[in-house]
Amino acid sequence: MYLKRLSLVNFKNFSELDVTLSKGINCFVGDNGEGKTNLFDSIYYLSFCKSYFNPADSQNIRHHNDFFVIQGEFSKADQSEKIYCGLKRNHKKQFKRNGNEYQRLAEHIGLIPLVMVSPADAALIVDGSEERRKYINGVISQFDKLYLNNLIRYNKVLLQRNSLLKEFARNKRYDEEALDIWDQQLAELAGYIHNKRSGFINELLPIFQYYYDFIAAGHEKVDLIYQSQGIDTNWLEIIRNARQKDRILQHSTVGIHRDDLKLTLTGYPIKRQGSQGQQKTFLLALKLAQYDFLKTISKIKPMILLDDVFDKLDNRRVTQLIKLVSEEHFGQTFITDKSEQHLAGILAHIPIEHRVFRVNDGYITMIENGDQEN
């Protein structure tokens, strides 16, 4: 699967754009604030029906305009797929596949598998555990709808249980029987989710370590450790045991909503001990592992968007990364960089189709065409 052609009208700082892309590597170079990340965001829209950065759709309309249009022509198993996303201010977002409008956006998700790697991913390392749970949930939900469904149920049960605890406090009462039914549901769902998560981390770990080792080309041992208050079978017991504490605090202190993923480098937390380049490599390896999962499920090579990945990586790691994404295993790739020097030097030694574009204040010009048919 690859994006052949992208057209934009009034999307962020692009008034009009029509660009034909390489099915190999597409490099976008340009100074700060010229529109490289915006361009990636428009591609992200075509896959996920929303922005990677800004949940308020209308703020992505170019200032002083009333609508935006993103159109992509994809080639999927030699079939053309035309995806249209249009937004008029104060109107519903329109999403079409080959001219037919979707009734539900959820139907579209999954058609165009894509992995975005962005500096914003740093939150995974530096922010609280919620970010890491979001990452795990996001990847598992992509291939397991029952997991997603049970996760939503779990969150509802949790809200209800917390409401009940607050009501107990407000009315100075306590009703074990009423709590029982919520505890039982919470425990059952927690057991299921716990099982899935630990299974997933076990599968992810070797892939993640493989990618980290490849890019770092060294002997740094990285690890992902799933941390949870329970094991898959004892949730009811530990939730029950927390009742008195929960009563006092008026919320549920035990459950898979407290899970975390410990990220370590040579046994120490990467957040404190890892250098900036090591952290960047760590995130890259996580995203690449996610890529592998997505590829296995969708049975096609997803697109991968690498925004600002070279920042903070040394030359050796950059070269390793480009080598990696040039391999047969990966599909169409998008990369941004401040200038073309860096990329040109590396691409000169790797036989892969590629194009280099300069991004300049919402306009794009091709400065190198390394496609084979030319």
Next chain:
Amino acid sequence: MNYNQYTSRLLERAVNEFAKLPGIGRKTALRLVLHLLKQPDEDVEIFSHSLTSLKKEIFHCAKCHNISDQEVCSICSNNKRDASLICVVENIRNVMAIEATQQFNGLYHVLGGVISPMDGIGPADLTMDSLVGRVSSEEVKEVILALSATMEGDTTNLFIYRKLGDFDINISTLARGVAIGDELEYTDEITLGRSILHRTPFRSSLNNS
């Protein structure tokens, strides 16, 4: 047009009352009120009387809590119906929906909602005790749980199941699965997965539908 400017306080008051009804905006309310104004006096009298007597004279069935003109509703007092079978539903509309299928010949029990602490609804706000009372005093053989397939519905099922656990009765729940007329490839994975797990013997699918 500005609907806040009425030339009559009486008109405005009537519009306000109609606009309180679900699904009725001020525009529709005004149209309804103007329509009533044009009708003969007797008709409007009948209309308003039907509303006052509805509220004053209607009963909730002492047994099943369904709406009724007598103390015990026409379903509960119909001796052709199977009193050993109780179908537990959330509200009166659910009774009407199941009655419309003409497939059920037992009695009902209207719970009045489902347990939801977020909405301030606990077991005590529902007719839970009265259900337990019926099961312990009547000749009940089976209780069918017909609540919504939501998390709150399931939780309420669980609560009832525990409450009735000590009685020697069958407790069943509605089958959940692929809807009639649904093409399999368009059925969502969760429903389909559940239908596979809770598949039924083919023989039993032959004669009832």
